[in-house]
Amino acid sequence: MASEVAEITLMTDSFRFGEAATPTDAAFAALIERARSGNAAAFEQIVIRYQRKVLATAWRMLGNEDDARDAAQEVFLRAFKYLGSFKADQDFAGWIYRITVNVCRDAGRKRSQVAFTSFEDEREAGGLDAAASSENLEAEAIRAEQRRMVTDALDTLTRKERAALVLRDLEGLPTEEVARILGTTEATVRSQVSAARAKIKQFHERLLRRARR
Amino acid sequence: MNCRRIEELIPLYVEGDLGEHGASDVRSHIESCEACRGLVSEYEASQAWLRAAESPDFDEAFVDTIRAGVMRELAAREAAPPFAERLRQWLAPRRLVAATAALLLIFAAVLLFVLVSRSRVSQPEEQKAGIQPPPAVENRKEGVNPEPDVKQAANQSGPRTPHRRVTLLVRHASRVAGRAAKPQEHLIAQQPPDALPAAPKLDGSDASKSANMLRIEIQTADPNIRIIWFAPKPTDAERPNPMGETL
Numbered sequence: 220m221a222s223e224v225a226e227i228t229l230m231t232d233s234f235r236f237g238e239a240a241t242p243t244d245a246a247f248a249a250l251i252e253r254a255r256s257g258n259a260a261a262f263e264q265i266v267i268r269y270q271r272k273v274l275a276t277a278w279r280m281l282g283n284e285d286d287a288r289d290a291a292q293e294v295f296l297r298a299f300k301y302l303g304s305f306k307a308d309q310d311f312a313g314w315i316y317r318i319t320v321n322v323c324r325d326a327g328r329k330r331s332q333v334a335f336t337s338f339e340d341e342r343e344a345g346g347l348d349a350a351a352s353s354e355n356l357e358a359e360a361i362r363a364e365q366r367r368m369v370t371d372a373l374d375t376l377t378r379k380e381r382a383a384l385v386l387r388d389l390e391g392l393p394t395e396e397v398a399r400i401l402g403t404t405e406a407t408v409r410s411q412v413s414a415a416r417a418k419i420k421q422f423h424e425r426l427l428r429r430a431r432r
Numbered sequence: 433m434n435c436r437r438i439e440e441l442i443p444l445y446v447e448g449d450l451g452e453h454g455a456s457d458v459r460s461h462i463e464s465c466e467a468c469r470g471l472v473s474e475y476e477a478s479q480a481w482l483r484a485a486e487s488p489d490f491d492e493a494f495v496d497t498i499r500a501g502v503m504r505e506l507a508a509r510e511a512a513p514p515f516a517e518r519l520r521q522w523l524a525p526r527r528l529v530a531a532t533a534a535l536l537l538i539f540a541a542v543l544l545f546v547l548v549s550r551s552r553v554s555q556p557e558e559q560k561a562g563i564q565p566p567p568a569v570e571n572r573k574e575g576v577n578p579e580p581d582v583k584q585a586a587n588q589s590g591p592r593t594p595h596r597r598v599t600l601l602v603r604h605a606s607r608v609a610g611r612a613a614k615p616q617e618h619l620i621a622q623q624p625p626d627a628l629p630a631a632p633k634l635d636g637s638d639a640s641k642s643a644n645m646l647r648i649e650i651q652t653a654d655p656n657i658r659i660i661w662f663a664p665k666p667t668d669a670e671r672p673n674p675m676g677e678t679l
Contacts, residue, residue: 259510263503272499275487284488288498295502362485369485387447388482394449413443416475418441423478 251311255302262302265294269312273319279385280323282370293322313396320382320400327378372422376415384419427430435461438468446475 253261278287297318303323305314373381379401386397387408398408438461444450445458462469650659 259503259506262506263499266499266502271490271495274490274495274498278487284490284494288494288501291498292501292505295498296505299502299506359489363488365485366488369482372482386477387449409444409449410448412447413440416443416446416479419482420475420478423481424474 235425247311248307251302251305252307254299255305262295262299265298267312269315270295273315276316276319276385276390277323279373279389280320280382281326283374286326288323290319290326293326294319297322316390317400321387324378324382327381368426372419375418375422380411380418383408384415387412388416435465435468438462438465439471442468446472446479485615493635 250261250264256263270291274287274291277290277294278284281290294315298315301318305311310411371386376384378381382401383397386400387394392400392411393404394408397412398405401408438458441450441454441458445455448455450458458468458472462472580674644665645662646665648663652659
C-alpha cells in the first residue's frame, strides 16, 4: 500500500487523460477539496465525471466488460482512499489514470488469461447500448468482431508490452509519461512498444492471410 | 544504414517515436529500399487496424453501475470502518485503561487460584509424609498448669480415628524433638490419665471424658521440656495393633 501511495504521488500536473478535460477550473478544485474532506456527494460527482473514461481504459487493458467494470470501481475506491495524498497542484486526471493502470495491472496479475467476451456475452451483460436498432445491429456486430480481434491481438503481448502499447498508442500518451506511469525508463518503454507493435503486425498479417483464403 | 538496422527502427518510426536524426535516417533509407518501404506500410496498416477497434459503446446504465457500486461500497465502509480504524477507535484512552484494569484483575485472579491450588496440593503431601501442624507442646516446668494445652489437644479431635491421631502426634513429636536433640523413645509411655499423679482435667471436671483419654508423655533431651498429649482411647475394635499401621 505504501508503494501504491508513493506511485500515486509521483503523478505530475503535465499529465493528460485522453479526451477528458483536465479539471483546472476552480469549481472542480473545490469539488476535489470537498471530496478530500470526506464529502461523499462531492466524490460522487467526480466519479460521474470520470467513470466512462476509466471504464474504457480498463477495458483496453483487460479486454472484457466485467473485469473492466470491476477495475473501474476499484479505481474510484482507491482514489477515495488515497485522496488525502493528492496534492492541489497535481493533475487529477493524470492521478486517477495512474491508479487505473495500477488496478488493471493488479487485475492482470490475478488472472492467468484474459477472458474473452463475445459480442453476445456483452449484450447479455447489458454492456452494449441496448437501444441499438435492428438497422445498426449488423454494424455493431462488425465492430464487436473487430474488438474481439484486437483483444486477441493484445492477448499475444506480455502484460508490460500491453500496458505500454495501450498507454502509448491507444491512449496517446507521450513516451515519457508512459515511462513515469509504468515506473520505468523511456528506453524501456520504446523497446516494449516496439516489440508490441511487431507482434500486433504479425497478428494482423495472419488475419489478412486468413481472409484472403 | 543497412536494412536490418532500419527494420529495428521502423516500429518506432511509424508512431513518431524516433528522434529527428533517427527518423531522417529511416526516411532516406525507405526512399531507396522497396522492401523497407513495404514494411513501413504494413506497420502503418496494423496500427490503423489497432486503433480502429474502439472500446465498446458502453450503455449509460452499465456505466452508472460503477458509480452506484462505488457509492454503495463507500457507504458500507462508513457503516463498518476497516479493521485498523475500528482498532484505533477501540484503543481510545478510556477503553484502554478499562481493558488494562480488566486484564490486571484477571491476572490477579489467576495468580490467586494457582497459589491456592499449590497450597492444597502440598498439604496432603505433608500429611502423607507425617508432617502435622505443631501440636500442643508444653514447656513443662514445675508449677505450670498444663490445662490450656490439654484443651487444645482435646479440641483437635476430628474425623481421624483415635489411634491414627495418636500415631501422628507421636511421630511429629519425635521429629520435633529430633531437631533439638535425639528423641528418647524409651521415655514415651502410654498410660491412662488417671494413673498419673497430675492428670489434667478435660473440659473442666468431666470425669467420664477423662476416663476415655490417653496421656502420652515424651521426655526430650532437655530435662526441662516434656511433651504431653492427650488423645481418646482406642476402642475395642481398634485395639489390636493400633500403632502397627504407621510405625
